[in-house]
Amino acid sequence: MASRKRTMVSDSASEFSLDIYKAITRSSNNDNLFMAPTSIWIVMAMVNVGARNVTREQIEAALKLRFKDEEVMLDEFEKFSKVLNQGNRKSVKLQVANRLYPYSGRSILPKYISTISQHFGTDVKPLDFESCPDESRISINNWVEEVTEQKIKNVLPDGSINSLTRLAIVNAIYFKGNWAMPFKRRNTRDRDFHLIDGGIVQVPMMTIVQEELKYDENSELGCKVLHLPYEGDDLTMVIILPTEIDGLLELETRLDSQALLKIIDDVFFRRVEVYLPKFKLESSFALSKTLSALGMVDAFSRDEADLSGMGTDLYVSNVFHKAFVDVNEKGSEAAAATAAAVIERCPPPRPRKFKADHPFLFLIWDFKLRVPLFIGRYMHPPSQSSSTHR
Missing domain, CATH: 3.30.497.10 (Antithrombin, subunit I, domain 2)
Incomplete structure (x- = not known):
């Protein structure tokens, strides 16, 4: 890309x-x-x-x-x-x-x-x-x-x-x-999601292990960063997950445009086990x-x-x-067909775990424009009604 x-x-x-x-x-x-x-x-x-x-x-x-x-x-x-x-x-x-x-x-x-x-x-x-x-x-x-x-x-x-x-x-x-590397629907199941107030609720959690995803851990901001690319590679969902369950509010106050660019660029290809809520x-x-x-x-x-x-x-x-x-499991058949492991002669490296089971920030990043086209936060399972801000 x-x-x-x-x-x-x-x-x-x-x-x-x-x-x-x-x-x-x-x-x-x-x-x-x-x-x-x-x-x-x-x-x-x-x-x-x-x-x-x-x-x-x-x-x-x-x-x-x-x-x-x-x-x-x-x-x-x-x-x-x-x-x-x-x-x-x-x-x-x-x-x-x-x-x-x-x-x-x-x-x-x-x-x-x-x-x-x-x-x-x-x-x-x-x-x-x-x-x-x-x-x-x-x-x-x-x-x-x-x-x-x-x-x-x-x-x-x-x-x-x-x-x-x-x-x-x-x-x-x-x-x-559509994800470049889709989740499988059969792996989606209800799992615990931790709320900022200490409560726990069940959410449909998608799961996948990918051999090469851009990932890093940022100790300065106290967060993990994961790139989930969409097909075409122009747009990627960047998920910023605080290390602490209740860390999103502090992370939001500390994040500025320079820090955002740094954590988006400072990522490396890793084998990652991903847990991500399915939501609209x-x-x-x-x-x-x-x-x-x-x-x-x-x-x-x-x-x-x-x-x-x-x-x-x-x-x-x-x-x-x-x-x-x-945000759901859907991806193209062509991308799904490329997800098979290539080497089985030696055990693959242990995957990093990226478990979005507490509030997180996410962006849909446009690599052509080099800007966040969209930005959002997932705090809890969305209700039937939409969020309205005035």
Whole structure:
């Protein structure tokens, strides 16, 4: 798997990803979480193109944008967005839905629309929020549902759009990938999972022994790191498992973008015995307060927002995000056929044990972009209802 040189865009996206993840986990009541922070970063970068003066300074600081030349920045965004929005990859379903919905009663500058279309590969669809707020909400939800193959529904909850809405930014992602080295369903069985509060519950635990998986133990952060690649090798699930049962919260506070890159890169091929819960997670977010807390205050202020590069008298009413992930045993037949042991003349080395039987952090890492496309935490068996954060 070839490692690509990091860019300023990659660095900015990674730093923002951890910032917004930490901001949300601080108010999530130790719940499960799954999100696509890099995609949220791209959406707010689109807003930044139309922002001016203090509003723009705040957004750029929060997004960690350090470009001095705007044309260079837009060209880098274009390259980045093409990879992010390229659609399905080999045996991986990656559906990205993002759109700007301005109020149709306010004119959006043609230059802004053409810039966004050229450099971000997205579109702008005006809606009449003032006269038809709920119809507008339903229209947006229907579009997201269509793009994500009916997997993500009602990204905008009741009451999230009203007659005062002037701009809605909606992003949704559906992801499902096949392991390069699949688990066998017959090996999945209920096993103990230790909760942070000391409780123990039963979860369906997948099990496999693989001859070559990227793995390491980091004593400084007190964790084990495992790479589980998806087919195609562009995307890998990176699981960061604290050594201590109750160690996730401390690990999250200590983890920064440099430390994350280090533990992702500092791994070695090992023979590993893997225990991983089988689960589906879906999370919904209304992000205006979170993004404001990260410094983008004026963009969400009706009085202070300066989005004059986009149009007149505009402000961002909210940013809605919903993400879904399915982690199961499935893999391709071709990959399964290569899992047989080659040498039997001498006993294989004793496998390292990676037993995710207590709360852990996981990322779906994009080796093309060198950023975390998705980030989540598994705290307990998910309930039937999805996690919602406001």
